[in-house]
Amino acid sequence: VQLVESGGDLVQPGESLRLSCAVSGLSIRDHYLSWVRQAPGKGLEWVAVVYSGGSTDSADSVKGRFTISRDNGNLYLQMNSLRQEDTAVYFCATQRGYFSPFDYWGQGTQVTVSS
Amino acid sequence: EIVLTQSPATLSLSPGERATLSCRASEAIGNNIAWYQQKPGQAPRLLIYAATTRVTGIPARFSGSGFGTDFTLTISSLQSEDFSFYYCQQSSDWPPLTFGGGTKLE
Numbered sequence: 001v002q003l004v005e006s007g008g009d010l011v012q013p014g015e016s017l018r019l020s021c022a023v024s025g026l027s028i029r030d031h032y033l034s035w036v037r038q039a040p041g042k043g044l045e046w047v048a049v050v051y052s053g054g055s056t057d058s059a060d061s062v063k064g065r066f067t068i069s070r071d072n073g074n075l076y077l078q079m080n081s082l083r084q085e086d087t088a089v090y091f092c093a094t095q096r097g098y099f100s101p102f103d104y105w106g107q108g109t110q111v112t113v114s115s
Numbered sequence: 116e117i118v119l120t121q122s123p124a125t126l127s128l129s130p131g132e133r134a135t136l137s138c139r140a141s142e143a144i145g146n147n148i149a150w151y152q153q154k155p156g157q158a159p160r161l162l163i164y165a166a167t168t169r170v171t172g173i174p175a176r177f178s179g180s181g182f183g184t185d186f187t188l189t190i191s192s193l194q195s196e197d198f199s200f201y202y203c204q205q206s207s208d209w210p211p212l213t214f215g216g217g218t219k220l221e
Contacts, residue, residue: 101149
């Protein structure tokens, strides 16, 4: 199993960015796929999930601004109206089901929001 | 939202010593807790899930215990590569999925 994120960049507040995660070695339609972020020097924060059935959920801190989606072998995070507090390393990660842990992680992609 | 509180924030020990890391949940979560190790610049690595089950390939010196609200990760005899950050995470009642604030083992 391999997860490879891309799309991180330096952007200004209010701008948009789209992250991608290429997933290989497992069927993304049989797993839950999430984005988890880590601000500089801080802990881990769950951002959003797409369930195996295709429905989605997100954290209150990003609701209305971030949209998670998937297609064949790829996970995406569309981030709009970015804020300085969204600055973080963004990881994609997989779960086998609702009570499962995150068993596979990507290496992360850096998003910096600054004027 | 289920809040996970990890203690201590920093644990200072020496190689060969025993490490005990704690994670307390704000409400009962059964055994739906996982532990991760994270080294600087790397992704988290799953160590323990379902409170007590060690992932294949994780050394036997790592063990997990607990049920309900209080959980412990124990490293029986510290090796140099164990000095790192450790996070607990619950998957009992979500969204949101939540993590503890972390313990730095130095």
